[in-house]
Amino acid sequence: MSSLAAGTAIAALMLAGCAVAETRAVEGAAPALTSQAAVAAPVAHASVAKGPFVSAANPLAVEAGMKVLARGGSAVDAAVAIQAVLGLVEPQSSGLGGGAFMMVYDAESGAITVYDGRETAPAAATPELFYENGRPLSFVDALLSGRSTGAPGVIPMLALAQKQHGALAWSELFGDAEALAQDGFTVSPRLAGMINGDAPQAKTRWATEYFTKPDGARYQAGDTLRNPAYAETVRRIAREGAAALQQGPLAEAIVAAVTEGGRPGALTTADLAGYRPLVREAVCGPYKIYTVCVPPPPSSGTSVLELLAMAERTPDIDKGPDSPEAWAAFGQLQRLMYADRDRYFGDPAFVSVPVAGLLDPAYVAQRAALAPGLRGAAPYGVPAGAPRVGADATREPAGTSHMVVVDAKGDAVSMTTTVESLFGSGRMAGGFFLNNQLTDFSFEPLARDGTPAANAVAAGKRPRSSMSPTLILDREGRLVGLLGSPGGSSILAYNAKALIGALAWGLPLQQAFDLPNLVAKGDGFGADTEGFPDAVRDGMAARGVELRPNTTETSGLHGGLWRNGRWDGAADSRREGVARTQ
Structure with missing residues (x-):
């Protein structure tokens, strides 16, 4: 399918820059912390999208x-x-x-x-x-x-x-x-x-x-x-x-x-x-004719925005779900995204996470340019504001x-x-x-050269998370969609797949959710191999993307898009959830 947004200007959605966002603790907690976030300005009129609408896993x-x-x-x-x-x-x-x-x-x-x-x-x-x-x-x-x-x-x-x-x-x-x-x-x-x-x-x-x-x-x-x-x-x-x-x-x-x-x-x-609990500011970025908003660190949602920004500079992505070029490009962009995420993300109270640098257009363009010739594991980049941190073992x-x-x-x-x-x-x-949430920290706090990992354990620290609940706004700042998934570190790949499938390829949300999964981290490409037609798999292999069965937790996407005056609701068919309106 053709993109919903082919040829549409997105200048109206470009963020003015990175604001310093307040992170507020509540009721007698420690002093307030700060983290960087790019945030969309609120609108002064009500959204047109109304409920009741629920999509959840049971x-x-x-x-x-x-x-x-x-x-x-x-x-x-x-x-x-x-x-x-x-x-x-x-x-x-x-x-x-x-x-x-x-x-x-x-x-x-x-x-x-x-x-x-x-x-x-x-x-x-x-x-x-x-x-x-x-x-x-x-x-x-x-x-x-x-x-x-x-x-x-x-x-x-x-x-x-x-x-x-x-x-x-x-x-x-x-x-x-x-x-x-x-x-x-x-x-x-x-x-x-x-x-x-x-x-x-x-x-x-x-x-x-x-x-x-x-x-x-x-x-x-x-x-x-x-x-x-x-x-x-x-x-x-x-x-x-x-x-x-x-x-x-x-x-x-x-x-x-x-x-x-x-x-x-x-x-x-x-x-x-x-x-x-903490109250934080959202991190938002443009994609097609939309603004996509995610939580700031220690969530890894910013990484999804980095991938979408790279996708905007990768024409092959817009060739659609039947294109091996689109899927191969998607996999290579994931490798770049994960390399950056794994290097830099942690609790912003303990480590400076270069959110603004990762989303800077010049840095995004530089990273996206690496994708076509990428072979093997991607190197991490050095965005503006990047701290000196070691390799991660999470x-x-x-x-x-x-x-x-x-x-x-x-x-x-x-x-x-x-x-x-x-x-x-x-x-x-x-x-x-x-919970066993503390195993989301890096077990090894130091790299071989003694450099600390961004996600090393510390007293009172919050471990890095891949959880990335997402909101989608139109060019006027009104809610037009929301989604998210489980899946461990694969959450980032699953959310990105759904966003590209629905917003770039124009698929109904259920079809976008049910697309085969592709998770490209390190030097491998894990996938729902049987979900890809032979022609697509062969075309991806010819471009250096050899699919192997996905060994990570499968997706469990839930969400909805406001289309034609109603909720286009969806629940991942891989699980037991449902989406309901009145």
């Missing part, structure tokens, strides 16, 4: 969100209800013990607010957190240990966002989650596959106790699973807010689970009580979810949420799994 969660919207709830209200249900019915991906990034769009003003609910390392954490006997632990040993769990951020983040954007009482948002936990829910095929799969987190004593029926067999698809402990937890959260998790019996239970065993974590009740496993919500006013949420790996660390408290 029909029960979507139903809970739609009920909240039907009662007059806001998009953030619905997101709270959706998360509470997802943590129960899709615990392999996200939950009360995890973290998230949330983008909130205000339809009346056009303002975008980013909420950072990324977990933090304990005050006692050191750069050698995952070392033992002078060497880094294996990844499995690290994630199963108590050391892998950071202070959970998703509930404090949602509590803050709901306080600022909610229409209903907080206490009214957990009814579906409580009832499903108390009365039981039907185990889905995806959850059953994880319960009975090979992930070591599904075999811990906590998971085994939870997922084993009285007859000694493990739960299967179609079985009814009850979780009275989870029901009690959400009742507490409904009554007490985020304080229910940050202090008192639940906080003590979290610390007890983290400190159990031979490799205990250093997380304390003081770490939990001291956690604060691994990002599977286990994340995404949701989008639009309410009757047109206010919207795009939120990516996670416990990191499948079932997090495999440890539980209060009926929910604890």
Whole structure:
């Protein structure tokens, strides 16, 4: 298909420059931090795109969100209800013990607010957190240990966002989650596959106790699973807010689970009580006739904008989904994007991330020019403002979810949420799994020459994240789309594929989501190989892009585009989600 935007000027969307964006902590947290961001100016008139609209990874969660919207709830209200249900019915991906990034769009003003609910390392954490006997632990040993769990951020983040954007009482948002936990829910095929799969987190004593029926067999698809402990937890959260998790019996239970065993974590009740979500400014960039907005670091969303900016300078991309030239170019641009991301991204409170430099048109053009002749792993670039940092040794496993919500006013949420790996660390408290988010840090804090990694562990630091919830605006700053995906580091490739498929190739959003995935990081090209026609695969190979089966977590895209006066909603067919309007 031809591009929606072929030959269309985008000057009206060009950003005036990089502003210094305030990063605001809340309610007695540490002094405010600053990070650089390029932000689109808000508009003074309402968006035309209105809900109710929800797309999320499980029909029960979507139903809970739609009920909240039907009662007059806001998009953030619905997101709270959706998360509470997802943590129960899709615990392999996200939950009360995890973290998230949330983008909130205000339809009346056009303002975008980013909420950072990324977990933090304990005050006692050191750069050698995952070392033992002078060497880094294996990844499995690290994630199963108590050391892998950071202070959970998703509930404090949602509590803050709901306080600022909610229409209903907080206490009214957990009814579906409580009832499903108390009365039981039907185990889905995806959850059953994880319960009975090979992930070591599904075999811990906590998971085994939870997922084993009285007859000694493990739960299967179609079985009814009850979780009275989870029901009690959400009742507490409904009554007490985020304080229910940050202090008192639940906080003590979290610390007890983290400190159990031979490799205990250093997380304390003081770490939990001291956690604060952050309010940040969005980073926005032009693509075709649109503006695409993502969270700033420690999210890696800026990398998606870098790839889209390079794509604008790569004519082959616009040849469409049947073109081997387009797919080969997409893969090579990914290699360049990931090389930059892996080198520079980390918590902006601890390392200077060169956001402005990475998006500078001259730097983007320089990087894009490398793509046609690129062979093997791409070198990282040196954008303006780049600090001297070392090579990265971070691994990002599977286990994340995404949701989008639009309410009757047109206010919207795009939120990516996670416990990191499948079932997090495999440890539980209060009926929910604890995250293993600290394994998103580089296990090796120093390069061979002694240069520190941008994503090295430090006390109170937030690990780098690939989570990149996305908003799409028109040339007047009005919301016209929102999307995101799980997938570990492949999130960046999945979001970029969807944006290119929908905005450049003009595909209906479901078709854009269902395009075969291509993930090009380092010296390989992982792909849904059977999804590419033979002619496309052969054409890509002739251009040096040899496809191998994708070994990373598959996509789980959820989103919507406002087209022809209605939501073109979509949910990735690779998972169990649905998209619903009224």
